[in-house]
Amino acid sequence: MLDFFTIFSKGGIVLWCFQGAGVTESFTGPVNALIRSVILQERSGNSSFSHGGLSLKYKLDNEFELIFVVGFQKILTLTYVDKFINDVQLRFRDRYKNELEQKGALKLLNNSFEFENDFKVLLSVAEESSKARGPAGMRTFEQSGKSQKTVKSMIETKGGDKGKEQGGKKNKNAKKEGKCSLSVIKMTRCHILSSSFVFQEMQPASMKGDLLSVEYESSDEEEMEEEDEEVVIRETSKPSSKKGGGLFGMLKGLVGSKSLTREDMEPVLEKMKDHLIAKNVAADIASQLCDSVAKKLEGKVMGTFTTVASTVKQALQDSLVQILQPKRRVDILRDVMEAQSQRRPFVITFCGVNGVGKSTNLAKISFWLIENGFTVLIAACDTFRAGAVEQLRTHQRRLNSLHPPEKHGGRPVVQLYEKGYGKDAAGIAMEAIAYARNQAFDVVLVDTAGRMQDNAPLMTALAKLIAVNMPDLVLFVGEALVGNEAVDQLFAAAFCLVNNLHYFSFVILPSIQVGAAISMTYITGQPIVFVGTGQTYNDLRSLNARAVVSALMKA
Numbered sequence: 001m002l003d004f005f006t007i008f009s010k011g012g013i014v015l016w017c018f019q020g021a022g023v024t025e026s027f028t029g030p031v032n033a034l035i036r037s038v039i040l041q042e043r044s045g046n047s048s049f050s051h052g053g054l055s056l057k058y059k060l061d062n063e064f065e066l067i068f069v070v071g072f073q074k075i076l077t078l079t080y081v082d083k084f085i086n087d088v089q090l091r092f093r094d095r096y097k098n099e100l101e102q103k104g105a106l107k108l109l110n111n112s113f114e115f116e117n118d119f120k121v122l123l124s125v126a127e128e129s130s131k132a133r134g135p136a137g138m139r140t141f142e143q144s145g146k147s148q149k150t151v152k153s154m155i156e157t158k159g160g161d162k163g164k165e166q167g168g169k170k171n172k173n174a175k176k177e178g179k180c181s182l183s184v185i186k187m188t189r190c191h192i193l194s195s196s197f198v199f200q201e202m203q204p205a206s207m208k209g210d211l212l213s214v215e216y217e218s219s220d221e222e223e224m225e226e227e228d229e230e231v232v233i234r235e236t237s238k239p240s241s242k243k244g245g246g247l248f249g250m251l252k253g254l255v256g257s258k259s260l261t262r263e264d265m266e267p268v269l270e271k272m273k274d275h276l277i278a279k280n281v282a283a284d285i286a287s288q289l290c291d292s293v294a295k296k297l298e299g300k301v302m303g304t305f306t307t308v309a310s311t312v313k314q315a316l317q318d319s320l321v322q323i324l325q326p327k328r329r330v331d332i333l334r335d336v337m338e339a340q341s342q343r344r345p346f347v348i349t350f351c352g353v354n355g356v357g358k359s360t361n362l363a364k365i366s367f368w369l370i371e372n373g374f375t376v377l378i379a380a381c382d383t384f385r386a387g388a389v390e391q392l393r394t395h396q397r398r399l400n401s402l403h404p405p406e407k408h409g410g411r412p413v414v415q416l417y418e419k420g421y422g423k424d425a426a427g428i429a430m431e432a433i434a435y436a437r438n439q440a441f442d443v444v445l446v447d448t449a450g451r452m453q454d455n456a457p458l459m460t461a462l463a464k465l466i467a468v469n470m471p472d473l474v475l476f477v478g479e480a481l482v483g484n485e486a487v488d489q490l491f492a493a494a495f496c497l498v499n500n501l502h503y504f505s506f507v508i509l510p511s512i513q514v515g516a517a518i519s520m521t522y523i524t525g526q527p528i529v530f531v532g533t534g535q536t537y538n539d540l541r542s543l544n545a546r547a548v549v550s551a552l553m554k555a
Helices: 028-039 081-095 095-099 105-110 115-132 158-192 218-235 245-252 262-278 284-296 308-324 332-342 358-371 388-402 424-436 456-469 486-497 514-524 545-553
Strands: 002-009 014-019 048-053 055-060 066-073 346-351 376-381 415-416 443-448 473-478 504-507 528-533
Touching: 002 081, 014 115, 028 048, 028 055, 028 066, 028 308, 048 388, 055 081, 158 346, 218 443, 262 284, 262 308, 284 308, 284 514, 308 514, 308 545, 332 346, 346 456, 358 376, 358 424, 358 443, 358 528, 376 388, 376 424, 388 415, 415 424, 424 443, 424 456, 443 456, 514 528, 514 545, 528 545
Parallel strands: 346 443, 346 473, 376 415, 376 443, 473 504, 504 528
Antiparallel strands: 002 014, 002 066, 048 055, 055 066
């Protein structure tokens, strides 16, 4: 009934594998998809994964850095899989403990893991126990609770109803008051814990070459707050029993003498989860991140003189950095030069909800491209909002004043292609791209109308624009303060783009809240390309993952 079972190290060395009878397809595809989509993306909070017609269950062994994966057909309901994979893990660890304790890939390769007989015994025991349990039979009427009821027991007195109603109302009001006070506390904490970033002067400076990365500046007050937070976390993570005080108790709390359990990490993880939510990370994503960290650390032996709090915090920081770091090359200047060599313009489309700053960030990117010696054509495809074309015309005039045509052979470095209002946006974009090809423009920046994720006609129009014109890059402009709303916005944008095999990235706007950056990247797996830091043309930065995570983890 199982398609395959494999055991491999986190370094990628397959120690042992099993393939079911009659299964001809290789299991490397589903396992590689699991590694790419779950393990490397820090999404291991849920122990199941689907790939095509297969359902995969996996378990991490953090002490010996092993991964156990079992695959079976999705249509099957195998209730014994979770217990079976735990039994296999324990048996494999116990049998090959000496070999696994030897560090190094070569030693693992030289060892022979003959585990087939043990595996078949465990599998037969699991299948037999599942058959023995079988489906529960239906109860007879005499066995049910209804047969024990009388007519008198089903009649309720009027006074009892009133008491219930009053009690219910009281409890309901009490719950409402509790929720209200909790939200006030969270709002206050979010305000106090806001991060500070280094801003430059509001003067257009040179932006040649790659963009500078976002820097984080920590004050002395924040460092003191972080120390206080660490003390609170340590106190929370201490065991409740007071045995072994004095010097021995202190050393026992510091020295790594045992492996981590879920119970040890639970108080720290709860505090970390609340901290992430206060920093504007979506609640579901904060919970998934903490579950993933717990699964990654469970069973891992702590180092000497390290606390549970510091271990969990470091693991969470590493996971957040891993999420924010791009999984593929992000180099727009190089892509533009490649398009130049093919004698075609590089097309970038901007999309997002109303009022997030698509046109403003389009002008910033235009300035950055001009500074690097490229010519830009702006396509005014926002034919809905009043003043959209005039706003782009103002940006065009200002950018050309910063780079006069006299310095570029008499040709303006920025031009605007517009057809007024009420026209088809996809048609205007197509004409603009053809015009840019004929006039040898290097880059076409397509401005689109703002649209909410629940506006089906406008979302369909966006999908049409992208399907017809096939841009090289789609930038989703996301507001940094949206919080949980980012989930809905990004799912709607991804729905428009997924059928066209395009990817999209993000521009995070000025009032930076790094929690939104985590939410957006975790949802889609796409990188954040630009970070806005102000309202002038040079207030554009590339994302520094470690700086953002450092800001996020500050108390």
